[in-house]
Amino acid sequence: MASDSSQAIEIRKLGTDGIELIREIDRSEHIDTLYTVKESGLLAESVDFDVPPWDSEGHGDHSSARRITEFRPIVDGGATLLGAFVDDVLAGIAIVDQSFEDGIAWFAFLHVSRGFRRRGVASALWVAGVEVAASAGANAVYVSATPSGSAVGFYTSRGCKLAEEPHPALFAKEPEDIHLICPLP
Numbered sequence: 001m002a003s004d005s006s007q008a009i010e011i012r013k014l015g016t017d018g019i020e021l022i023r024e025i026d027r028s029e030h031i032d033t034l035y036t037v038k039e040s041g042l043l044a045e046s047v048d049f050d051v052p053p054w055d056s057e058g059h060g061d062h063s064s065a066r067r068i069t070e071f072r073p074i075v076d077g078g079a080t081l082l083g084a085f086v087d088d089v090l091a092g093i094a095i096v097d098q099s100f101e102d103g104i105a106w107f108a109f110l111h112v113s114r115g116f117r118r119r120g121v122a123s124a125l126w127v128a129g130v131e132v133a134a135s136a137g138a139n140a141v142y143v144s145a146t147p148s149g150s151a152v153g154f155y156t157s158r159g160c161k162l163a164e165e166p167h168p169a170l171f172a173k174e175p176e177d178i179h180l181i182c183p184l185p
């Protein structure tokens with residue numbers, strides 16, 4: 001577990017087998033805010049519950065195995081897998097599909113392990129992902145964000161706004177998510 005918030009964050013582009021590193025992520029989190037989309041925009045609601053770590057043994061909905069099965073085809077299909085490391089220890093993972101749609105990249109996955117949060121790890125992954133997206137010709141990044149305070153707080157802090165027209169397939173898959181778009185400079 002990281003102990004010093006001044007430690008350097010190293011971002012590495014990983015090969016497709018790096019997807020197995022998802023097993024090392026501690027996704028657990030205490031959630032105190034959930035967002036919904038209303039006509040007036042984002043509405044925050046106070047909540048109080050804990051999200052446990054992914055199940056490391058089984059293959060159910062909340063297992064790391066399921067996450068790997070879900071995202072491996074995306075990475076095998078050419079999306080970029082990025083790892084953030086602090087002193088050679090995995091702190092976070094992001095997947096950006098830079099060729100999602102004409103001019104639009106999809107930030108498909110972003111998780112920072114609990115012990116490394118709030119020290120700029122996701123920000124460093126975002127910068128690297130945006131670079132990949134822009135190099136591939138994207139002028140915007142689409143995110144289907146978990147409605148939690150941390151996820152929505154993070155993406156809005158990066159300049160993402162509510163998507164006026166949510167992507168039909170991504171919205172159908174995750175209707176409770178907050179669908180965001182971030183124009184690239």
Ligand SMILES: CC(C)(COP(=O)(O)OP(=O)(O)OC[C@H]1O[C@@H](n2cnc3c(N)ncnc32)[C@H](O)[C@@H]1OP(=O)(O)O)[C@@H](O)C(=O)NCCC(=O)NCCS
Nearest residue numbers: 111112117118119120121122123145146150151153154157
């Ligand atoms: C969302 C998440 C990726 C943020 O990672 P992180 O490394 O802690 O983020 P950073 O340290 O780069 O934060 C940058 C900014 O994002 C915003 N932010 C981050 N965490 C936040 C939180 N819990 N509540 C509100 N805003 C938050 C803040 O503006 C923060 O800047 P600050 O620390 O100077 O205030 C991380 O909390 C996480 O992995 N959560 C569980 C998984 C998840 O929800 N992933 C997104 C799925 S779509």
